Amino acid sequence: MRLAVFVSDYKITVDTLDRLKAEKLGIILVGNGVYHTTIKENGNPSPLLKKSANFYVLSEDLETRGISSSNISGNIKVITYSELVDLIFNDYEKLAWL
Amino acid sequence: MATTKLGFIVQRPPYKSENPKLALTHAIASQSVEVYLKEGDLVTADIAFIGDGVLNCIKNQKAMDIYKLTSTETHIKMALLLDLNILVCKEDLARFGLTENDIVIDAEEFGAEMKTKVVPFSEITKMMEEVNHLLFF
Numbered sequence: 411m412r413l414a415v416f417v418s419d420y421k422i423t424v425d426t427l428d429r430l431k432a433e434k435l436g437i438i439l440v441g442n443g444v445y446h447t448t449i450k451e452n453g454n455p456s457p458l459l460k461k462s463a464n465f466y467v468l469s470e471d472l473e474t475r476g477i478s479s480s481n482i483s484g485n486i487k488v489i490t491y492s493e494l495v496d497l498i499f500n501d502y503e504k505l506a507w508l
Numbered sequence: 509m510a511t512t513k514l515g516f517i518v519q520r521p522p523y524k525s526e527n528p529k530l531a532l533t534h535a536i537a538s539q540s541v542e543v544y545l546k547e548g549d550l551v552t553a554d555i556a557f558i559g560d561g562v563l564n565c566i567k568n569q570k571a572m573d574i575y576k577l578t579s580t581e582t583h584i585k586m587a588l589l590l591d592l593n594i595l596v597c598k599e600d601l602a603r604f605g606l607t608e609n610d611i612v613i614d615a616e617e618f619g620a621e622m623k624t625k626v627v628p629f630s631e632i633t634k635m636m637e638e639v640n641h642l643l644f645f
Contacts, residue, residue, distance in 0.1 A: 449606075451604060475523065
């Protein structure tokens with residue numbers, strides 16, 4: 411299964427993500443989920459980013475919160491709304507929202 | 509002559525809910541109650557950002573450009589314009605790897621003289637002890 415998971419909270423239970431099995435896993439950071447990309451709590455990156463997955467973050471939600479796309483590390487792809495629509499229709503079969 | 513002190517504590521990040529903005533709008537609205545007060549009476553409002561709430565203070569928010577929403581940053585600046593005391597927890601900022609350079613410190617473009625104060629949590633505790641009414645958001 412090709413599964414894309416939307417993460418829209420900053421505090422989430424990574425446990426739930428650990429239980430999701432997919433041959434291709436995409437994690438799409440939207441809303442307050444975008445803080446996972448840059449905020450380093452006690453100097454540590456978000457544990458979410460340790461997951462084996464393709465990471466995406468919505469540029470509009472980054473900019474809304476005052477985070478520049480240029481600060482995002484290379485393993486996270488910054489996407490626009492229209493690119494998100496392409497992802498949903500072309501790259502993943504199922505979607506989940508945490 | 510009496511002063512009623514209000515303390516607003518913001519502990520949630522912005523935008524997912526209206527909660528942090530409500531703290532700011534309530535604090536701002538508290539300054540418009542003069543008509544209901546006796547001569548010489550005052551209402552003051554302090555706002556403290558703690559925990560995840562410090563994320564509200566990150567500057568350069570583009571909510572208006574993208575979603576046509578007044579940004580939380582602008583709300584903070586309006587509170588500064590009204591001379592409200594805005595405190596940001598120093599330890600929580602450090603926990604997120606943020607510094608004073610990353611947050612809204614002043615609202616000079618609106619003519620505000622007040623500035624955001626980055627303070628240790630002990631000072632926020634002191635403020636909480638001093639106010640008459642404490643509201644958590």
